[in-house]
Amino acid sequence: MKRLFPITPALLCLLGGLSIAVVEAAAPADPPAKTEAAPAASAAQVNTFNRLMTPKSDRNQPPPLDGIHDPEGPGTKTLQAPRDAFSALPKSSGGNYVNWVQALKDKAINPRYDRLNPKEEPMIMELDIVREVKGFMPDVVYPHDRHTQWLDCSNCHPDIFVPQKGANTISMAQILMGQKCGVCHGKVAFPVSECRLCHSKKKDQALLKK
Amino acid sequence: MRKIRRLLENKTGWWFLSVLAVGWVAGLFHAQPAGAEYADVVLNRLSEANGVRPVIYPHWFHRIRFRCKVCHSELGFKMKAGGNDINMLELMDGKFCGSCHNNNIAWGLENCHRCHSGLKGLETGIRGGHKAGGPGVW
Structure with a gap:
């Protein structure tokens, strides 16, 4: 009996491993071919050192592939893919990978400041x-100016910042x-x-x- | 069972099982599919309980058309995912999403599936914040 004792954790691991294998095999492959698409290591990619970083090809996925939309949903395929919308916008290295402030400055986008009136100009504070x-x-x-382009004073003051x-x-x-x-x-x-x-x-x- | 016990009588067997154990732990953290677009909001407080798919609100799509303050000041949306106690009746009354989704400014509420398009079992919250799919933040 004493000899058996040290092997029990290992047995648990084995059973655990098997159970995970069974569960993963049984689970429906939700977004198809997504996990398969991981780029194979090639000589050109030796410097992509962090395998957990999202590769560029996986950014701004269309709704059916993004992992949260239901690809079977009748509305999912009618939704615009972020990549299509972003193609004409200035790039950045984080978030949506769009430089929103620059997009506004370049007039690449012209979001309304008022729900109804498309001509309403924002009240910009330069401080x-x-x-x-x-x-x-x-x-x-x-910079207050870059924030007041998007937001109202009351969005931040006084609740978030005194x-x-x-x-x-x-x-x-x-x-x-x-x-x-x-x-x-x-x-x-x-x-x-x-x-x-x-x-x-x-x-x-x-x-x-x- | 006896086979496993025999496996443990030599070093190779132990190695085999340790590799299996490590693999199992790694499996727990294995990379998830690409993940949502940055700032997509999942709303599932009422949806699934009422037999429809969870709502996915794309911030990116809306900020191309409206500045933050339109919804977060005029329409009264709190800047906290899950912090807005809204339901379809209020939207039909022209509040919250319903102030634009009324076939006047944007398409109307009868297009259920455009919003109710999420995978079952999603939790309410904001998504897409991390650059990596693993256990680390970045």
Whole structure:
């Protein structure tokens, strides 16, 4: 009996492995050919070191292949594929892989500011807020103009940010947890992987050396 | 059973089982299919319980046509997935989605399947946030 004891965890693993194999075999292959499409390693791709990163070919998938739409749904195939809509828009390296602010600036898109009136112009506030950052990263510049193009003051003030200098403590931890800037950035606006879009003001080098 | 016990009497057998165990753990984390478009919202508080597919709201499609403030200020959508207690009756009354999806600004509510197009079993929430399909964030 004593000899049997150390093998029980291994047996559990074996059974577990078998059960997963059975469950996966039994599960319907929902988005067909999606997992099969993983690019095979070739000499040209030796530098794609992170196999978990979404390859470019897998970005902005059409609804039937995106893993959340039901390919059998009668409406799914009538929906526009993001790739078709984005082809004419300026690119970025995160989120939808579209530079939305640039798209607005270039007039590549002209989203309504009012539900009914297509001619209504946004009320743009020109005020940059510089937030000094404790660590080595460049300071954050918050541009009101790029935000007021899209949003109303009441979307952020006073619930998310108190409109008063020094009244808001913000940390990357909070942002990653979906608070403060993270209410939008990381969910719908460009994600936190684009560090330098916010951390954009170089610190005084002389001060750094002290 | 006896075969497995015999397998464990030599080193190769142990190796075999350890590889199997590692494979099993890796299988738990195996890459999911490509995943939703960034900022797609799944709404399934009421849908599936009432026999329709979950709703998928594409932020990208709407922001090409409307600025954030139109829905998140004028229409009263809170900026939190699942934080809006809405139902079809309210939409028919011309509130929330119904303020545009009325065959006037956008197509009407009779096109059930365009919104109710999600896979069964999806949980309410915002999707597409990560760049990778694995256990890490990026």
